[in-house]
Amino acid sequence: MKVAAFNGSPNKEGNTYYAITIVAKELETEGIETEIFHVGDKTIRGCIACAQCIKNKNEECVLPGDEVNEWIQKMKQADGIILGSPVHYSAIGGTMKAFLDRAFYVTSFNNGMLRHKVGASVVAVRRSGGLPTFDQLNNYLCYSEMLIATSNYWNVIHGTLPGEAVQDEEGVQIMRVLGKNMAWLMKIVENGQGKIVPPEREKKRFMNFIR
Numbered sequence: 045m046k047v048a049a050f051n052g053s054p055n056k057e058g059n060t061y062y063a064i065t066i067v068a069k070e071l072e073t074e075g076i077e078t079e080i081f082h083v084g085d086k087t088i089r090g091c092i093a094c095a096q097c098i099k100n101k102n103e104e105c106v107l108p109g110d111e112v113n114e115w116i117q118k119m120k121q122a123d124g125i126i127l128g129s130p131v132h133y134s135a136i137g138g139t140m141k142a143f144l145d146r147a148f149y150v151t152s153f154n155n156g157m158l159r160h161k162v163g164a165s166v167v168a169v170r171r172s173g174g175l176p177t178f179d180q181l182n183n184y185l186c187y188s189e190m191l192i193a194t195s196n197y198w199n200v201i202h203g204t205l206p207g208e209a210v211q212d213e214e215g216v217q218i219m220r221v222l223g224k225n226m227a228w229l230m231k232i233v234e235n236g237q238g239k240i241v242p243p244e245r246e247k248k249r250f251m252n253f254i255r
Contacts, residue, residue, distance in 0.1 A: 045076045045230055048118045049126035052140025053084040059168035059209035060084075060128045063201045063219050066210075067126060067166065070223025076124070076230060081115055083143050084130070088112060090142040097150040103157065105146045116147050116157075124162040124230050125190070127181045134173030136180050148184045156189060156245055162230045163190040164222055167200045168209055174200035189245075191233065193226035195219070 049068065053060035061080070068078035088110050096106040103120070104113045119125055127144070129136045136144070151157040165181035167174045178198050185192050199222055201215030202208075210216060 045123040047078045047124040048122035049080045051082050052129035052137045058206045059203040062209045063166040064128045066219035067223040074227035088142040091145040098153045103154045120157050128166045131169040131173040131177045134176045158188040164193040170204045195222035
């Protein structure tokens with residue numbers, strides 16, 4: 045089995061990276077490979093709400109010039125997905141959000157490509173804003189009908205300079221427990237395939253109250 049992890053920090057090996065690697069180490073112990081993709085240092089345009097991905101049904105965003113479509117396929121091929129972000133003004137880093145908005149729109153409206161895959165969110169923060177960012181990341185997992193792995197607290201680790209996060213003993217434990225639980229959940233999903241019939245996917249209903 046394989047996990048695709050997305051590092052939304054501008055720093056390739058900042059504290060978001062350290063958080064992901066702690067989780068990945070536990071996954072590796074259970075025989076699960078993790079590949080980390082660095083999103084935060086790229087130039088990624090936000091979603092323009094053109095809805096062409098819904099019309100075309102080709103698993104691609106029409107906006108050219110970046111790695112978003114490549115990463116979408118990495119997500120499709122993976123058994124699990126980790127979303128990692130630093131905190132910028134109590135929110136997801138801008139480049140990471142641009143990627144997530146586009147990628148999850150494509151995957152959600154192209155036959156629910158991520159449905160029932162195992163997902164997890166991790167956040168690295170200096171002081172505050174970790175929980176709002178954690179909630180925002182989880183919104184993408186929930187909308188996609190993914191199975192969310194949990195830890196023994198919210199998945200937030202603290203540190204300022206790169207590597208300081210490893211001094212957050214509770215944060216390190218949170219990531220370690222998350223990795224163990226994620227591996228366990230992924231194995232449950234794998235072992236249940238062909239034995240337990242998943243619920244049928246329902247067609248999404250849209251409604252507004254403007255008449």
